[in-house]
Amino acid sequence: SCYLPPLRYPATCTFKGSLESEKQQYIIHGGKTPNNELSDKIYVMSVVCKNNKKVTFRCTEKDLVGDVPEARYGHSIDMVYSRGKSMGVVFGGRSYIPSAQRTTEKWNSVADCLPHIFLVDLEFGCSTSYILPELQDGLSFHVSIARNDTIYILGGHSLANNIRPANLYRIRVDLPLGSPAVNCTVLPGGISVSSAILTQTNSDEFVIVGGYQLENQKRMVCNIISLEGNKIEIREMETPDWTPDIKHSKI
Numbered sequence: 056s057c058y059l060p061p062l063r064y065p066a067t068c069t070f071k072g073s074l075e076s077e078k079q080q081y082i083i084h085g086g087k088t089p090n091n092e093l094s095d096k097i098y099v100m101s102v103v104c105k106n107n108k109k110v111t112f113r114c115t116e117k118d119l120v121g122d123v124p125e126a127r128y129g130h131s132i133d134m135v136y137s138r139g140k141s142m143g144v145v146f147g148g149r150s151y152i153p154s155a156q157r158t159t160e161k162w163n164s165v166a167d168c169l170p171h172i173f174l175v176d177l178e179f180g181c182s183t184s185y186i187l188p189e190l191q192d193g194l195s196f197h198v199s200i201a202r203n204d205t206i207y208i209l210g211g212h213s214l215a216n217n218i219r220p221a222n223l224y225r226i227r228v229d230l231p232l233g234s235p236a237v238n239c240t241v242l243p244g245g246i247s248v249s250s251a252i253l254t255q256t257n258s259d260e261f262v263i264v265g266g267y268q269l270e271n272q273k274r275m276v277c278n279i280i281s282l283e284g285n286k287i288e289i290r291e292m293e294t295p296d297w298t299p300d301i302k303h304s305k306i
Contacts, residue, residue: 059114060098063088064128069201071099071134071141071177082143082177084124084132091163093126093150097143099177117177122184124173125150129195132175137204137230143175144206144228145182147194149214167193167214172226172237189224189239192216196249200261202282204228209280209289210266212249219268221245225287244289248274259283262292275302 060066063086071080083098097117104111124130130148134141149165151157157164170190175182197211208224223245229236251266251274261280268274275297281288 060096060116061088061094063094066094066128067130067132069132069134069143071143082132082134084145085127085130085148087128093128095124095126097175097177117180119175119180119182121182122171122173123182124175124184125168127168130168131197131199131208133199133201133206135201135204135206135228135230137228140230141177142228142230142235143173143177144201144226145173145175146170146199146206146208146226147197147211149193149195165214167195169193172239174228174235174237183235185237187226187237187239189241192220194222196266197222198248198251198253198263200253200280200282204230205285207280207282207287209263210246210248210251212267217270219247219249221247223287223289242287244287246278246289 060083066086067084069082071082079102081100083100086094088094098114099117100112100114102110103113124145127148127150130145132143132145135144148168150168152164152166170193172185172187173182192213194211194213198209200207204227206226208222210219210222212219223242225240225242227238247268248266252264254262256262259282263278266274277292277294278289279292
């Protein structure tokens with residue numbers, strides 16, 4: 056099927072394609088529909104034609120088997136590359152509480168998804184979940200950075216504890232001929248932030264803007280994230296001269 060996916064908010068969209076590949080794809084996953092329902096669908100949107108400054112897309116829904124990630128929002132999905140293969144990685148987010156626990160008063164109540172790592176093979180349509188001892192609490196609205204076979208998870212909000220811990224996790228995925236290997240390392244030097252915007256400024260550098268450091272306190276500090284080899288460095292950058300609208304708004 057080739058069509059545009061239904062409206063969903065906030066859905067996650069990730070660019071897929073190695074630096075050597077000219078193939079451009081966008082992975083759309085999760086989010087709420089206009090009917091306030093959560094979606095577990097995964098769509099792959101591809102650039103099929105560029106002609107006279109007009110870009111044509113093709114969107115295909117992917118059916119998954121195995122450990123399919125439950126419907127969620129506020130999560131992350133990234134692509135990792137190892138030994139010539141690629142895999143999608145889904146982590147975190149929130150979902151509605153199970154139907155058996157719902158009452159009229161809390162029908163739309165949400166809870167943190169279990170802190171499992173899902174490896175999604177978009178070529179063969181299969182998904183496998185991994186439980187890592189370093190990931191004990193569910194997280195939502197965190198920041199994720201993918202580079203080659205590694206993903207860095209920063210910040211996030213734990214709904215169960217109502218905190219924004221200064222998390223910094225390094226998740227490495229090895230894709231040999233046999234079963235994949237996933238490991239997690241807890242790193243020092245994380246930051247407390249949720250719902251921030253991440254922008255890549257060059258191949259080894261990213262900028263984090265906005266978000267929240269407390270429930271009702273916006274984060275006005277910006278950070279530069281530098282990746283070099285297996286090292287990650289997070290440092291504050293010069294704060295822009297925010298406009299009054301940004302300074303005084305609640306969002």
